[in-house]
Amino acid sequence: MRSTIGLFTLASLLLAGCGGPDASGPAVTGEDRAAAAEQHAQLLAEFGGAYQGDESVYLTRLGGKIAAAAGLEGQCTFTLVNTDVVNAFAVPGCYIYVTRGLMAIVGSEGELASVLAHEVGHIVGQHSKRQQKRSLWRGLGVLAVQVLTGSERLTRIAGNAATFFTLRYSRAQEYQADDLGLGFLRSAGYDPYAASDMLGALSRQEQFLAATKGRDEAKSIPEWARTHPLTGSRVERARQAAAATGAQPDALPEYEDRYLQALDGLLYGDDPQQGFVLGRRFAHPVMRIGFEAPAGFTLTNSPQAILIEGPDGLRGEFGGGRVPEGGLQAYAEALLRQLLGDAPVRVGDGRAARVNGVDALFVPAAVSTENGEIPLSIAVYQASGGNAYHFAMVSNSAGGSADALDPLFRSFHLLSAEEARRLRPRRIRVAEVGPGDTIASLAGRMADTNQRALFLFLNDRAPDQPVRPGEKVKIVSFAER
Numbered sequence: 001m002r003s004t005i006g007l008f009t010l011a012s013l014l015l016a017g018c019g020g021p022d023a024s025g026p027a028v029t030g031e032d033r034a035a036a037a038e039q040h041a042q043l044l045a046e047f048g049g050a051y052q053g054d055e056s057v058y059l060t061r062l063g064g065k066i067a068a069a070a071g072l073e074g075q076c077t078f079t080l081v082n083t084d085v086v087n088a089f090a091v092p093g094c095y096i097y098v099t100r101g102l103m104a105i106v107g108s109e110g111e112l113a114s115v116l117a118h119e120v121g122h123i124v125g126q127h128s129k130r131q132q133k134r135s136l137w138r139g140l141g142v143l144a145v146q147v148l149t150g151s152e153r154l155t156r157i158a159g160n161a162a163t164f165f166t167l168r169y170s171r172a173q174e175y176q177a178d179d180l181g182l183g184f185l186r187s188a189g190y191d192p193y194a195a196s197d198m199l200g201a202l203s204r205q206e207q208f209l210a211a212t213k214g215r216d217e218a219k220s221i222p223e224w225a226r227t228h229p230l231t232g233s234r235v236e237r238a239r240q241a242a243a244a245t246g247a248q249p250d251a252l253p254e255y256e257d258r259y260l261q262a263l264d265g266l267l268y269g270d271d272p273q274q275g276f277v278l279g280r281r282f283a284h285p286v287m288r289i290g291f292e293a294p295a296g297f298t299l300t301n302s303p304q305a306i307l308i309e310g311p312d313g314l315r316g317e318f319g320g321g322r323v324p325e326g327g328l329q330a331y332a333e334a335l336l337r338q339l340l341g342d343a344p345v346r347v348g349d350g351r352a353a354r355v356n357g358v359d360a361l362f363v364p365a366a367v368s369t370e371n372g373e374i375p376l377s378i379a380v381y382q383a384s385g386g387n388a389y390h391f392a393m394v395s396n397s398a399g400g401s402a403d404a405l406d407p408l409f410r411s412f413h414l415l416s417a418e419e420a421r422r423l424r425p426r427r428i429r430v431a432e433v434g435p436g437d438t439i440a441s442l443a444g445r446m447a448d449t450n451q452r453a454l455f456l457f458l459n460d461r462a463p464d465q466p467v468r469p470g471e472k473v474k475i476v477s478f479a480e481r
């Protein structure tokens with residue numbers, strides 16, 4: 001979360017490219033490119049911004065190679081996204097996004113190339129054109145909220161941005177993207193078995209996250225697995241397709257060393273500039289604030305806000321901004337206008353409170369829709385330097401939300417200097433295994449509560465597979481400041 005309140009028009013992006021022919025005509029049209037270019041900055045802002053660094057140069061170069069192998073030389077744009085969510089996705093116009101979370105779990109250049117080739121496969125197969133309209137607005141009553149209020153921002157809150165960009169492809173489309181991707185991977189000169197290795201790594205991630213779920217409930221299902229359904233049969237299918245190319249496993253290069261060299265120093269986990277989501281807790285070492293949601297809530301970090309989902313259809317955001325003249329009441333009113341636009345809203349009397357030593361204002365509101373009123377609860381907190389922070393929570397059900405929201409609203413607090421200092425960024429460091437090293441000694445160097453599990457998972461290693469001196473491994477360590 002960064003400290004400004006933004007406005008979003010993801011809806012226009014999501015609907016761009018609809019209504020065209022299915023898999024006919026060129027895979028990348030000038031019209032699609034222009035639409036994707038126009039939305040690029042906004043989409044990036046929504047997902048964490050572009051990651052700056054050598055790793056992004058590396059990704060762009062590799063992407064160019066894969067696009068060329070797919071006959072789309074110079075027609076695709078590859079971007080490394082600054083989030084630890086594991087995901088990759090393609091937007092019509094061949095704008096392809098890969099997260100640093102995905103780069104962290106990849107073990108070779110060939111594996112990363114296979115992900116890019118798969119996404120280019122979705123472009124060549126023109127899958128999004130058929131998918132977007134049908135799936136994106138599915139469920140949640142999200143559509144109803146937008147139709148009834150005409151408010152895109154409220155729609156986003158009701159839906160949650162992560163859900164918004166969840167392009168769900170059919171199994172047939174996934175298989176086609178796998179098949180097309182494998183061809184591009186092979187043409188670009190990589191070991192075609194890298195694709196099944198990569199799919200295997202992703203399903204191990206699912207297991208790893210399931211096993212360490214208590215640590216981080218919000219991320220228990222990797223985004224990539226949600227958007228690209230992973231099954232054992234898909235891994236096996238990719239392996240058989242690689243065998244069918246006639247190539248022997250490892251006959252063609254995967255470039256492990258070159259990849260690890262490029263990866264060395266990549267930020268791992270949350271970015272301190274966006275704050276840390278730790279299970280149901282959120283803490284921002286730069287803004288020096290935090291809160292903790294009650295059991296049953298999940299948090300998702302995005303650059304503009306923390307998206308919050310609770311029981312009984314409770315949804316909302318935590319964000320911040322400048323306090324206007326008129327204080328917290330004026331802030332709450334400005335926030336409501338931003339959230340709702342011109343939608344009719346009934347605002348109740350604000351109730352002043354002290355929350356953990358901070359001045360706060362609780363404002364109940366109700367949005368009128370054709371289906372009755374949607375309760376909207378706002379809590380605003382006065383911070384230093386003319387800034388304020390807020391929760392804005394909508395609920396689909398009429399009753400019960402106040403009881404669930406009170407502990408959330410009362411958990412807001414300022415961080416001490418010591419608490420802020422402990423929230424240090426982590427980076428991936430590539431280390432060479434020394435003569436006396438064991439899995440235990442190397443895992444002991446991991447800056448994580450699940451040292452051994454994370455070591456085995458990031459290095460794609462079975463517990464009984466010994467390390468060899470001279471081998472390169474990924475270690476997660478605290479960054480020097």
Ligand SMILES: [Zn+2]
Pocket residue numbers: 118122169174177227228
């Ligand atoms: Zn896919």
